[in-house]
Amino acid sequence: MTHPYTTRLSAPPSGAPHPLRRVIGLFAAILFLAAAAADARWERIPEAVALLDGAEPRAGALELDLPTVTQNGSSVPLTVRFPESRGENETVEALYIFAPGNPSPEVAEFSLTPALGNGELSTRIRLNQSQPVVALARTRSGDWLAGTREVRVTVSGCITANQDNDANAMQPRARASQRVRTGQLVDVRTLIRHPMETGLRERDDGTVVPERIIQSFEARRNGETILSARFHRAVSANPYLLFHVDPRTAGGTLELTWTEDTGESASATVEVPSAP
Amino acid sequence: MKHGAFNRRNALKLMGTGGLGLLFGGAAVRGSASSRSGRVVVVGGGFGGATAAKYLKRISPGLDVTLVEPAKRYYTCPFTNLYLGGLREFESLGHGYDELRDRYGVRVVHAMAKDIDVSGKKVVLEDGSELPWDRLVLSPGIDFRWGALEGYDEAASQKAPHAWKAGPQTHLLRRQLEAMEDGGTFILVAPENPYRCPPGPYERVSMIAHYMKTHKPRSKVLLLDAKDVFSKQGLFQQGWRDNYGDRIEWVGRSDDGRVMRVDADKLEVETEFGTIHKADVLNVVPPQKAGIIAERAGVTDETGWVPVDPATFRARRAEDIYVIGDATEAAPMPKSGFVANSQAKAVARAIAAELAGLDPIAEPGWANTCYSVIAPDYGITVANVYEVHDGELREVPGSGGVSPMEATPAFRSREAAYAEAWYAAIAQDTWGTRPA
Ligand SMILES: Cc1cc2nc3c(=O)[nH]c(=O)nc-3n(C[C@H](O)[C@H](O)[C@H](O)COP(=O)(O)OP(=O)(O)OC[C@H]3O[C@@H](n4cnc5c(N)ncnc54)[C@H](O)[C@@H]3O)c2cc1C
Numbered sequence: 117m118t119h120p121y122t123t124r125l126s127a128p129p130s131g132a133p134h135p136l137r138r139v140i141g142l143f144a145a146i147l148f149l150a151a152a153a154a155d156a157r158w159e160r161i162p163e164a165v166a167l168l169d170g171a172e173p174r175a176g177a178l179e180l181d182l183p184t185v186t187q188n189g190s191s192v193p194l195t196v197r198f199p200e201s202r203g204e205n206e207t208v209e210a211l212y213i214f215a216p217g218n219p220s221p222e223v224a225e226f227s228l229t230p231a232l233g234n235g236e237l238s239t240r241i242r243l244n245q246s247q248p249v250v251a252l253a254r255t256r257s258g259d260w261l262a263g264t265r266e267v268r269v270t271v272s273g274c275i276t277a278n279q280d281n282d283a284n285a286m287q288p289r290a291r292a293s294q295r296v297r298t299g300q301l302v303d304v305r306t307l308i309r310h311p312m313e314t315g316l317r318e319r320d321d322g323t324v325v326p327e328r329i330i331q332s333f334e335a336r337r338n339g340e341t342i343l344s345a346r347f348h349r350a351v352s353a354n355p356y357l358l359f360h361v362d363p364r365t366a367g368g369t370l371e372l373t374w375t376e377d378t379g380e381s382a383s384a385t386v387e388v389p390s391a392p
Numbered sequence: 393m394k395h396g397a398f399n400r401r402n403a404l405k406l407m408g409t410g411g412l413g414l415l416f417g418g419a420a421v422r423g424s425a426s427s428r429s430g431r432v433v434v435v436g437g438g439f440g441g442a443t444a445a446k447y448l449k450r451i452s453p454g455l456d457v458t459l460v461e462p463a464k465r466y467y468t469c470p471f472t473n474l475y476l477g478g479l480r481e482f483e484s485l486g487h488g489y490d491e492l493r494d495r496y497g498v499r500v501v502h503a504m505a506k507d508i509d510v511s512g513k514k515v516v517l518e519d520g521s522e523l524p525w526d527r528l529v530l531s532p533g534i535d536f537r538w539g540a541l542e543g544y545d546e547a548a549s550q551k552a553p554h555a556w557k558a559g560p561q562t563h564l565l566r567r568q569l570e571a572m573e574d575g576g577t578f579i580l581v582a583p584e585n586p587y588r589c590p591p592g593p594y595e596r597v598s599m600i601a602h603y604m605k606t607h608k609p610r611s612k613v614l615l616l617d618a619k620d621v622f623s624k625q626g627l628f629q630q631g632w633r634d635n636y637g638d639r640i641e642w643v644g645r646s647d648d649g650r651v652m653r654v655d656a657d658k659l660e661v662e663t664e665f666g667t668i669h670k671a672d673v674l675n676v677v678p679p680q681k682a683g684i685i686a687e688r689a690g691v692t693d694e695t696g697w698v699p700v701d702p703a704t705f706r707a708r709r710a711e712d713i714y715v716i717g718d719a720t721e722a723a724p725m726p727k728s729g730f731v732a733n734s735q736a737k738a739v740a741r742a743i744a745a746e747l748a749g750l751d752p753i754a755e756p757g758w759a760n761t762c763y764s765v766i767a768p769d770y771g772i773t774v775a776n777v778y779e780v781h782d783g784e785l786r787e788v789p790g791s792g793g794v795s796p797m798e799a800t801p802a803f804r805s806r807e808a809a810y811a812e813a814w815y816a817a818i819a820q821d822t823w824g825t826r827p828a
Contacts, residue, residue: 354646
């Protein structure tokens, strides 16, 4: 599902046919070139360079859905879509998100199995300032894919005060869509109440609130992990994750576990409908 | 579409004969070569458009300025919440165009613009007639993305009103409130950013709570929000507690406040994690986009809003078309009537200077103040000044602020009085009409 206020690079211009259509087409082309050029941004992120270890990613292959302008850097919706795959070899097994303009560039890492049907992933992230968001993905055959998207932030995301009141912390929610249409993947939405303290926030008395984050998330089916995620402090408070599951191969009960950096954890289950 | 020369006969028929002298009389703008270089058409007679038309004539009386607006009387969204709360008469929110026409010499055409011929530089009206322009200003406000929220289309809004444009929708919501039994639940569904009037949903529930307190004391308000933070949040929540106890319940996105589906027949909504809420009166503020005429002009982008050059508010995707008000992507400026009025003045100056062959305004600036009335004697504000910095709009550092969290009742009461004064002043500045 596309978020109403986010844009897709490849989306056709909206509106009725118009004489300006061709000019708009030209604009889109220019935008696309600019985006492709900006893609090389991963070259300037040491963590990304280390990961690639000399490999050359296919620029622009990942589609990033993010608002062009956001007034609230503390919770910016992000969706990553993978290119159409011909066969399991081309599906993504690892995904890395970076925000190079943040105090530390790593945002999140995901490890994905074919049970997810190569479907999209959505979460919400913190952006400290206007910057490109960079995604890198590795397919099962070892190819690297990349995507970049520029976001303008008008209010920073790292200084926004969290509420000290975390009475509901560690309370999870999960839901899978129950309507299954032939050939379509099932949405699984997950959220856990958590302050995701960055370790950068100061109290009124000048003392620093220590870092406290949800560090990992796991979805298991029949004891086997089908998705695991590592969150860094740039994942927004109340970590949100939407992923897809292939109902033909992976229907049934999913066990979800969130683990804090303190070692404490919370869990929930969700029923994914099966499809023939 | 015809790209022919300007057709005088049509234009005369359209515009009436009153403004003949203005249209074809010699150039009045200092430095402009001919009268033909001074035709400005403004589409939309709301906060942005009416202000732009008036200030163009004030700055350059010789300009030929035509305002296109279907309504003979424009009703403001600002203070419709106070109408719902029983604090204002609806008619006091209506403003006509007599002063713009009679006092400032703006030609007012009451029609809907159907299309914009960009290369031929003409506005096409519903009846097929055309208005030629040298510069075009669009201030069409918003339209709704019907269907973007599952189950919420135009038909659904007849049962679960949005009341996010002033008029029949506002009356419908008021009638539903009046018909509601005491003990009923009012649900407001608030959208993601950006949308018209960031504090609007929170002022609305305040005024609904006031109505309940005075008429239906056992009733409750539930605000289901797609956001985790909102404008003046601390002040609103404090004001709700102070005035209405626990009557208003706000559920943010991370507490499952994001509505994914509306059933207008059953007055039910379903949230992201599957909770079903049943309302007695259901008010849905749907996702929005720029007024459709902006799409027709080809100036919107994939977001549905209009990107503009920050210094001039010229549309990035067209020559000689300026866009102001809610239709623009002008963050961090909010989509408010105050901002539309402020942008309109800057655009009027820019266009007048350009048509007169003068240099552009060196350092344009804009301002905003949003008053919200929580109870009859309880008002709060947020104010900011904006500038262009490194080619982008930003808040002037240290320029703004919100009402203090610790304030005396007298302070809150004064702010409520200032809100009334603000309304009278901006209506006067925009349409030149005296408050009713
Ligand atoms: C409940 C509520 C409360 C609000 N309270 C406040 C407040 O307290 N303070 C504040 O500053 N703002 C407030 N606002 C916001 C304010 O109403 C808008 O920001 C403002 O109206 C924007 O001005 P505009 O000129 O962009 O659009 P509008 O004022 O909506 O004007 C657009 C006009 O264009 C006309 N139009 C559209 N298409 C065409 C066409 N094709 N041809 C001809 N005419 C056309 C329409 O008829 C309309 O009259 C509130 C909004 C709401 C919903």
